[in-house]
Amino acid sequence: MKPLSYSQISLYQSCPLHYKLQYIDGLKPKDKWYFSFGRTMHMCAEYFFKVRVPPPPSLEELLRFYEQNWLSEGYESTEEEARYRAYGREILAEFWEIHQAGFKMPIAVERLFHIDIEGVKLTGYIDRVDKLDSGRLSIVDYKTDKELFTTEDLEKDLQLTLYQLAAEQTWQLPVERLTLYHFRSNTPRSCGPRNEAQLDETRRLVLEVAEGITQQKFPPIENQYCPCDFPEHCPYYRQQYMAPDLLQQGILDGVAVAEAVEHYVSLQGQIKELQSQFEEVKQRLIDFCQAEGLNRAYGREHAITYKLVEKTGFSEDEVRALLEPEGLWHLVLSLDQSRLRQLITDEAAAKDIRDKLAALKRVVASYPQLWVRRIMEEE
Ligand code: SF4
Numbered sequence: 001m002k003p004l005s006y007s008q009i010s011l012y013q014s015c016p017l018h019y020k021l022q023y024i025d026g027l028k029p030k031d032k033w034y035f036s037f038g039r040t041m042h043m044c045a046e047y048f049f050k051v052r053v054p055p056p057p058s059l060e061e062l063l064r065f066y067e068q069n070w071l072s073e074g075y076e077s078t079e080e081e082a083r084y085r086a087y088g089r090e091i092l093a094e095f096w097e098i099h100q101a102g103f104k105m106p107i108a109v110e111r112l113f114h115i116d117i118e119g120v121k122l123t124g125y126i127d128r129v130d131k132l133d134s135g136r137l138s139i140v141d142y143k144t145d146k147e148l149f150t151t152e153d154l155e156k157d158l159q160l161t162l163y164q165l166a167a168e169q170t171w172q173l174p175v176e177r178l179t180l181y182h183f184r185s186n187t188p189r190s191c192g193p194r195n196e197a198q199l200d201e202t203r204r205l206v207l208e209v210a211e212g213i214t215q216q217k218f219p220p221i222e223n224q225y226c227p228c229d230f231p232e233h234c235p236y237y238r239q240q241y242m243a244p245d246l247l248q249q250g251i252l253d254g255v256a257v258a259e260a261v262e263h264y265v266s267l268q269g270q271i272k273e274l275q276s277q278f279e280e281v282k283q284r285l286i287d288f289c290q291a292e293g294l295n296r297a298y299g300r301e302h303a304i305t306y307k308l309v310e311k312t313g314f315s316e317d318e319v320r321a322l323l324e325p326e327g328l329w330h331l332v333l334s335l336d337q338s339r340l341r342q343l344i345t346d347e348a349a350a351k352d353i354r355d356k357l358a359a360l361k362r363v364v365a366s367y368p369q370l371w372v373r374r375i376m377e378e379e
Helices: 006-014 016-024 033-049 059-069 078-100 151-156 158-171 196-214 244-248 257-292 316-326 337-345 351-359
Strands: 108-117 120-131 137-143 175-182 187-191 250-252 296-298 303-305
Touching (some): 006 158, 033 059, 033 078, 059 078, 108 196, 120 158, 137 158, 250 257, 257 296
16 A cells, blocks of 8 residues: 555545545546645745755745745636735745744754554655754644634644654654644644654554555545535535436436425425424324313214323333342343443543444444435525
8 A cells, every 4th residue: 555644644534535536546636726825835934944054045035936936726816816926925024024033943844754653654744843952843834724723723633643653753752842833824833742642543543544445445425625626426416417318317207316306305394394283283182182081082084082001111220129139130131322322432431442342333234314405505
């Protein structure tokens, strides 16, 4: 298997089919302005920090590099591109101002790494690694996201965790600080290093992703970014790309699929409406029988009988007190799936037991189901 990168792991996590289409089948994603903008800003940070000896480049040099290396792909119009180009210049001027004062050479900039996690190869580039006065490492990852990160984003960021693993293996020094640098506001947000349990969890995640890929598990998983660039290959969206004559074929007494969908939704609505009317009439009849002390109410052609039905059952404590001393209690026990699911998320239970339980999860049954979604409103 080829080495995995953070982008691949994260894509597989969000949708394994998307991962397969892009990284195994080799389909090319469309150009996006935000990738171009992000890459341009990353190159500028690299240019600024990757000097052989201080001082860093002057502001004029940095802006010249920016103009020469500007990536135009993916912008929707020349106006949009010009707006971002000017915006990038402003960000860089501020970036230069902040970082030229007290400039210190990092020990690595855009550093390629290769590490091994129990036989799984991992590769990537770390934006910047500094050596702190304590002799430990500080890792910086630049982001051009719109929003500033929350503390939770910082603490859960998978990329930083992978970089910590990579840096500690590469330099054989402990990491002391992890930073996400918000380029748009020139704001660094830092936290301490991941602990051993968090690193173990990430190693496990890498192994799980690698195993999924090896076993060719590529189910589509809908997520906030759907549809991706390959909807014509995705079972959630492919129907929209089918040949019109195929779609015209009747699937239900000559009814084409589009009408069948609307018919289904309309029937579902009628069932709901009828169910609510049914419940109301039922309750009125019960109220009437109870108020009048009747067990039967008559219509013109039918009669309904009212009875208070009692449901019998056993008290768990009493049954247990009786059966346990006889060694029979286990015969009436069975696994409660919903309690088991609660236990897996219950922090009062030992974490390794919860993890082992979670790893035992299997598909035990599958059945077809339909969900309805209003596409007109979404559009
Ligand atoms: S459209 Fe969504 S579900 Fe389908 S392959 Fe793309 S990311 Fe996955």
